[in-house]
Amino acid sequence: MGKKGVESMIEEIKVYIENCKPMPLSQTKISVQKPELLSMLDELELKLPGEIERCKKIMRNKEMILADARTRSDAIITESVNEANRMIEQNEITRLANIRADEILENARNQAQQIVDQASEEANEIRLGAMYYTKDKLTEMRDIFQKIHDMEKENYRVLIESLENDTYVIETNMTEMDTNINMFTASSNMSYEETDDLDSAFSNEPAPAPAPQPAPSYQEEAAEDEEEPEEDDDDVDVYGERDEEEDDDDDFDDFLDE
Structure with a gap:
């Protein structure tokens, strides 16, 4: 509504009032939306001073042009009348003076009418130019707002x-x-299950029975006692084998000491 002229805005307010619902049991009272009507009146009030000032300026220019035209026309007519009177005063040229006076008056009227027409045309051109200027400014404002709207819309889209x-x-x-997480949990559960299975297998495995040996003779036992040196029973496990794991630990400790 901001792009319309004052006449269009007034006509729109009239249409709005005509379309409002009448009050119950009344033909002269209507029900209006106060905010909407006030908004239209406020916008009209904002545009009215500028429009009135432009019209006043156009009218002042028009009045000045018309006043100048009237002054020039009156001067021409006065001069023509004076000249005609001088010619009429001369008896011998009375007829010619009248003819000349009529011609001058006709020319004066034509010139005056041309001046008035030109003044009206110039006034209309000034008013039309003012309206075109206002329209151009409103178009520029619309383009700027549209550009800002498109930029903000693109920024929000990118965001x-x-x-x-x-x-x-x-x-x-x-x-x-x-x-x-699921793979790691599944892998950990599988590792725990495999470790439990191995521990269960080792705990349930029976100890191997020693192989049967032939009973040695008295002489062989004596010879073996003399030939074989005594061994430390601490390094022999329950199966009659040496504890190699303890020896490996001792070697590792020696390596650390070095």
């Missing part, structure tokens, strides 16, 4: 796309993390 992309990346990372 939304960026946020959507970030959300997608976060959700993808969360999905990968859930997959890794």
Whole structure:
């Protein structure tokens, strides 16, 4: 509504009032939306001073042009009348004077009418130029607002796309993390189950029975007692074998000491 003229705005207010619902049991009272009507009146009030000032300026220019035209026309007519009177005063040229006076008066009227027509045309051109100037300014303002609107719309679109992309990346990372957690949990459960199975197998395995040996003779036992040196029973396990693991620990301790 801001792009319309004062006449269009007044006509729109009239149409709005005509379309309002009448009050119950009344033909002269109507029900109006106060905010909407006040908004139209406020906008009309804002445009009215400028429109009135432009009209006054156009009218002043028009009045000045018309006044100048009237002055020039009156001067021409006065001069023509004076000249005609002088010619009439001369008896011998009375007829010619009248003819000349009529011609001068006709020319004066034509010139005056031309001046008035030209003044009206110039006034109309001034008013039309003022309206075109106002329209151009309003068009510039509309283009600026439209450009700002398009820029802000594009900025919001880019921001939304960026946020959507970030959300997608976060959700993808969360999905990968859930997959890794599930795989790690499954792998840990399998490792625990395998360790439990191995421990159960070792705990349930029976100890091997010693191989039967032939009973040695008295002489062989005596010879073996003389030939074989005494061994430390601490290094022999329950199966009659030496504890190699303890020897390996001793070697590792010696390596650390070096």
